[in-house]
Amino acid sequence: MVRTIAFLAFPDFQILDVTGPLAAFEIAGRFGRQAYDIRVMALDPGPVVSSSGARLMAEGLVDPARVDTLVVSGGEGVVQAMAMPALLDYARTVAAGARRVTSVCSGTFLLAAASLLDGRRATTHWYRTAAFTRRFPRVRLEADRIFIRDGAFWTSAGITAGIDLALALVAEDHGEDVARRTARQLVIPYRRQGGQSQFSTLLDLQGASHRFAGLLAWVGGNLAQPLTVDQLAHQAAMSPRNFARAFAAEMGMTPAKAVERLRLETARALVEEDAAALDQIAAQTGFGDTERMRRAFIRTYGAPPQAIRRMAQGDAISQPA
Known part of the structure; x- marks a missing residue:
């Protein structure tokens, strides 16, 4: 069975929101059990001008019944796109029958404007989170995530996060091996450093x-x-006393707090992305035992490791408020 991946573009879209994930699907199609039918579409067929000025040729809106996976691009033009009833109606119609509905970067705004994300967990580019929260209070936005799955709906953060999202979709379709081979072909890491977070504690520090x-x-x-x-x-x-004083003055936190942040980020990435037992993860990241790791997770993330693993696997789906 050939799956149709339909990319929705609009004037002033971010071109990498389309071309990045598109390349991942194209390459995965060579390695997987079947190729993808990749379509780039717009409300008006023909060349669509991106925010960079580069043009991408698009066909008209694909028959919703043929769409397996919808990918909504983001970009400066999403504000105007949200005001187009035909695009919102199309997204709703596709969502009623498609296997997956996804967005890259600020494409989340269009899905939210179509009321498809009410009561659901979602993410978008960190720069746009304040505006998103004000406009769509019924969406449970998690601003620090690379991508989030809530049932059939997948949303991702800024620009290159769309490639992370596409690799996750490829893994669902073809398995982890094909997704890893695709990432190698793209010369990018299959699992981004820092797990699902848009921000890396190590890079931040x-x-x-x-x-x-x-x-x-x-x-x-x-x-x-x-x-x-x-x-x-x-x-x-350095001497211990001088080191502790200098570190706190420069970093704004104690050495112990910095170490805990690094341990937590690494442990969360392993919990979300690895099938290893929690006691192994606790040992590997220096927590020593699962109870100590559990307390640290609850204190920082508000949930124990088991719950975070379930959410990452798509089992803990938010219910409408």
């Missing part, structure tokens, strides 16, 4: 400090160790 960047990179690779202040100070070639 390193960006705040040139002085301790090397130490933080070392910590990220040695989370299973105790990582006491004495150990960190030795690695930084």
